[in-house]
Amino acid sequence: MGLFDIDTESQQPQAGGLFGGLPATATTASVVVKPLPGTSLALIPAPYQPHGEDALSDQERQDLEACKAGVDNLRNAFWIAGKSFETMSTAQLHREENPNFAEWVWINWEISESQLYRLMDEWRVGEALANLGHKPLESHVRxxxxxxxxxxxxxxxxxxxxxxxxxxxxxxxxxxxxxxxxxxxxxxxxxxxxxxxxxxxxxxxxxxDDDTEKGDDVPDISSLGKDSPNGESERKPSNSKADPLATKDIERLQNALVALQEAAKKVNKAAxxxxxxxxxxxxxxxxxxxxxxxxxxxxxxxxxxxxxx
Structure with a gap:
């Protein structure tokens, strides 16, 4: 498993940190719970050039906290951590705490320099796969x-x-x-x-599966055409005994086409x-x-x- 992979069956809620879970929130109907900073990819600022070389601005401090939270709270979503690291590195949001980015990351999260830059390299693929509905592990993308x-x-x-x-x-x-x-x-x-x-x-x-090839009145063609696995090399005209079966197969194809055409009318990208x-x-x-x-x-x-x- 990769650093940011997670076993969902054995995971237990813990108190914060890189390997911890999110804090519990009340479920009262009258309370509107806003997403914590860094718990959504949309809340992670995109990488940008430093606003200066001195103290961080208020906005930079907010960006820094959002990126830190992205790493702390979403260990299993490695692409969010990777984007957070790239933003902090590119914008030099770490400069007040430690000018050495790799050293600063190690002190805060014990992530090695090689792992760090691998995450920064992989996050765009992880994000794209997540948008397709997948939940890839970092080790898979690796x-x-x-x-x-x-x-x-x-x-x-x-x-x-x-x-x-x-x-x-x-x-x-x-x-x-x-x-x-x-x-x-x-x-x-x-x-x-x-x-x-x-x-x-x-x-x-x-x-x-042999059952799908030979079952349900489908003839066994394994002995036909020694030069071809599907019997095409020695094709012969069909005889009268095959006509009823051929008619049934034509009906299958027609029914399948109608079903697919109906499905195509109901499914589109917007839906x-x-x-x-x-x-x-x-x-x-x-x-x-x-x-x-x-x-x-x-x-x-x-x-x-x-x-x-």
Whole structure:
């Protein structure tokens, strides 16, 4: 696990600090509880140039406290800590307490210089994945460091998002295996193409469930076409015995198309964004399941079609 990873099942509320939880708040209906400084990415000031070299201004002191809180209270959201560190470093908000930023961070949070700059390097990827509904661990993003250096943050985001949609539970080992299998990638690698390659690595055709290939009146074609796993090399005209089954398959395709067309009318980006903003914990799994189902359909229809004359 990474420094900012957290085991949600074993975590217990503690009193403040880097490894502590948030202070308890009253639940009285008449009390409006405002977010604590640093507990929301929107409350962390964006990195800016120093306003001066002397004492901090009132605004700088507020920014400093917000960034400190971002590190103290949100250990599991490493991207918030990373943004906080970059803002404090870039604006030199630490200059009153200690001009040496790395030393100041170590004294306050016992975070090494290498860990510090890694967090500052990773926060943009973490933020983008969080906006997509994921909750990535720092150790997961760390496994994509070399991939990001070779290509871009966009490619890394695509790789993680694709993995998350293809597997029931994403782990650092899965991310590492996928990145290793992708091998060296050029700087101008296309994110969409890399996403397709990742899906191919995680869902190779030969590993599909036999029940989905042979069950429900679907013929076993494993013995057809010795040169091809799907029997395409020695295709023969269908005989009369296959006609009823072919008719049933056509009906399946027609029904699937109608269902997808109806779904497309009801789902759009605006609706998805509203759902994520209103209930992210509910919307994110639904979005992932929809994506996984669409990928399953995409794999099912990925067959060689006859040439149109």
């Amino acid at each position: 496994e994509m460091t070399e991939l990001r250096r070779q290509t871009s943050d966009k490619v890394a985001i695509t790789v993680y998002d694709t993995i998350a949609r293809c597997v029931p539970r994403i782990t650092g080992a899965v991310v590492k295996e996928v990145v290793d299998n992708l091998g060296f990638l050029s700087k101008d690698a296309d994110a969409a193409e890399i996403g397709r390659r990742v899906r191919g690595l995680l869902n190779p055709p030969e590993q599909q 998805v964004r509203r759902a994520v903003e209103a209930q992210p914990d509910v919307a994110a799994p639904l979005i992932q399941e929809i994506g996984s189902t669409l990928q399953q359909i995409d794999r099912a229809v990925a067959v060689r079609l006859p040439k149109q004359e």
